[in-house]
Amino acid sequence: MISSLPKNFDLSKAVEKDKQLINEYLDKYLELRQPRIIWESMRYTALSSGKRLRAVLALESARVCGGDIKNVLSAACALEMLHAQSLIHDDLPCMDDDDYRRGKPSNHKVYGEATAVLAGDALLAYAPQVIINNTPDSVSKDILFRVLEEFLHVAGPMGIVGGQALDILSENKTIIAQEFDYIIIHKTGKLFKFAMRAGALLSEAPGEKLDVLSNYGEKIGYAFQIADDILDVAGTLQELGKTPGKDCKSGKNTYVSFYGLEKSRQDLENLAQSARKILMDSGLDSPLLVGIAGYIVEKTAK
C-alpha cells in the first residue's frame, strides 16, 4: 500500500518555469497575423491564464525518459492549442453555453460566435502545423508521423469530439456506466495520455516506459475529470474560473451526479494512488509527476 500523497505540494511553484517556457513559445507561435481578429481570438483563449498542465506533463515525460525538452516544445504547445480549441467550441451557446472560462468572459462573449467558431477551427488546423514546422530535424520522421497521427486522433471524432458529442447527447438522459466512462476517457483522459506519450515518443523512450507513462496519463486524466466534477458542486466562480454548479444544473452527467460525492472522492483518491504506484514501480516517479497526482486530489479537499 502506498503511503499518503504529498501534502501541500505547491503545483504553481513546481511548474512555474515550464509554464513560462510554454507561454513564451505559445506567444511566439501565435504571433499576430492577418486577419488580426482571428489571431487575437486564438490568443485570447490559448494564452489566457491556466496551469498549462498538459504541456508541462509532456515536458516532464520527456525528462523522465532522458529526452531533450526542445524536441517536445512544439507538440506541448500544440496540445495547449487543441485544449483551447475545445474550450472555445464547448463554451458556445449551442454547446455548453458557458459565459466564463478561466475567470474571464468566454471567447464568444468577447469576439462573437462567428469569430469563436473560426478561432477554434483555426487552432485545430494550426496546432498540427506547428508540430510539423517546429519540431527539430533531429527527431526522426517516423516518430514525428506517429506523434502527429496520435495528436489528430485525440483531436477528432475518435477523441475529444467523440467524447463531447456523447456528453451533449446524454444531457438530461440516463446513460449507462460504460457510456459515461467513454465520455470521460475521450473528453479528458486522452489529452493527458497524449501529453505523456508525446514526451516519451519524442524522446525515443523504449516501449515499457511509453506504456507506464501512457497508463499514468490515462489515470490522472480520469482523476482530473472527477476532481473537476467535485469542484463543480463545491467550488466558487473565483476558484473555478467558470460558473459553478453549471454542469449539474444543465442536466449534464457528472461523476458526482452519477456516483455521489463520497464515491467520487474515494475513486479520485484511488486513481491518484494508483497513478503514483505505477510511477514508483518503474522508477519514473519524478517529484513533479508524483506531485501532480497529489495536487489533483488536494485541490478538491476543503
Next chain:
Amino acid sequence: MISSLPKNFDLSKAVEKDKQLINEYLDKYLELRQPRIIWESMRYTALSSGKRLRAVLALESARVCGGDIKNVLSAACALEMLHAQSLIHDDLPCMDDDDYRRGKPSNHKVYGEATAVLAGDALLAYAPQVIINNTPDSVSKDILFRVLEEFLHVAGPMGIVGGQALDILSENKTIIAQEFDYIIIHKTGKLFKFAMRAGALLSEAPGEKLDVLSNYGEKIGYAFQIADDILDVAGTLQELGKTPGKDCKSGKNTYVSFYGLEKSRQDLENLAQSARKILMDSGLDSPLLVGIAGYIVEKTAK
C-alpha cells in the same frame, strides 16, 4: 490569342468515373463508427451530391504528371472532407445562416447546431489523419510532410479560416479591392491550388510542372468564385442547391456587387482563357483540365 473555350463540354460525364472512385473511398474512410450521430453528420455533408471537383482535379493533376492516382486518393478525399467542413461551419446560424446546401437542408438543420459544430471539427481533424494513414508507403515521407503541411495551411487561419473571417467581418461594409481579393483567394482559390499541388507533389513532378499546375489551380479557383457569385444573382434554388440571391441580400461582398455583372463575366472569361493558355504552353492541356476551365464559364451562360 486562344480560340474560344470548348462548347458543350459535359463535365458530369467527363468526371463520372473519378467521382465514383472518390465517393467509394469517402464512403470507406467515413464508415460509421461511434458515436454514430457524429459520423452520420460528417457523412451527410461529405457524401452529399456534388461534383467532387477538387478531388477530381487532384487526380487529374497526378495523371498529367505521369503519377499514380493511388498515391493521391487519400489527399483528394481529405480535400473533400475539408471542403465539407467549411460548408458545415459556414452555413451555421452565427455565420452565413444558410438553410440549404447542395439542394438539401444544411447540416445543422438536420442534426442541430451542436452536432454540426462537432462534425465540422471532426472532419477537420480526421482529414489529415486520413492522409497519414492511407497514403501508400511508396510516397516519400518528405513529400508526405509537405502535402500535410500545405493541407493544414489551407485549412487554417492562413487559408480558408482567414478568408471566411474577413468575409464575415466585411459584411455590409465597404472594403478595398485588395481585401476582397484576399477573401476569394483564401476562401476558394487555395483549395483548388492545393488540389493541383497535391496531385503534382505526390507524383514527384518537377518544379516547373508544379508551378504551372499551381498557377492553373489558382486561376480556376478564382474563376470558380466569380462564377458562383454570378449564379447567386442569376440562378434558381434548384440550379444552385442553395438559396439564390442570399449572398447579395445578406450584405456580403460578391464579385458582382463589387464589379458589376458585365465585368464579372469578362473577368471570368479572361481567367478561364488564361488558365487554358498556361496549360497549352506547357503541354499539360489534358481534355479534362481544359474542359473544367471551360465548364466554369459555360455554367454561368444562360
